[in-house]
Amino acid sequence: GESVGLHLPTLSVQEGDNSIINCAYSNSASDYFIWYKQESGKGPQFIIDIRSNMDKRQGQRVTVLLNKTVKHLSLQIAATQPGDSAVYFCAENNGGATNKLIFGTGTLLAVQP
């Protein structure tokens, strides 16, 4: 079936460095993608989203890149801080009337001081 997956289950970076978290999706018809951050014991927190008619979108210290040709999504975090340590999920909106989200497997970002 359709799925959204991540290349790296764990990413360890030094504080102050930039982080890049990758995600591959398989449904070429998906037109909306979201990145969520989930800290231990908490619900997912919206970070940034992007429509398929764009290839880049920037937020505060975060940038999402979308490559529809290879069905790849990435989240870039600039100047990574200890507070960025969490599990990051990409999610794919399958469109339609219900707009269900399909979540990737998640990447644990560990920021080393």
Add this chain to the structure above:
Amino acid sequence: GAVVSQHPSWVICKSGTSVKIECRSLDFQATTMFWYRQFPKQSLMLMATSNEGSKATYEQGVEKDKFLINHASLTLSTLTVTSAHPEDSSFYICSARDLVAGPYTDTQYFGPGTRLTVL
């Protein structure tokens, strides 16, 4: 804005009892809410889509008679786990779709989750 709350944040119950979890959109109206469950170190799995004023739509493999969903108003959806068993122990998370706020009209915002432990 776009805050979603859940109650309770955690609950411990005996096997065979029922547990109700509430999901509320605090500052927006949500015609659609979603219920997920998450096991430790795993991703979120959609259980059902809750529609205000109509029956919920369940994902394949989710027992609708065991996981009762009611979406009585534009700001409240409830999930009742009936006759709970230890294998139902999980982290249950709801989300709500804000049709008005944000750059896109279908952004989902998540609640803080409810930790259910069935003894």
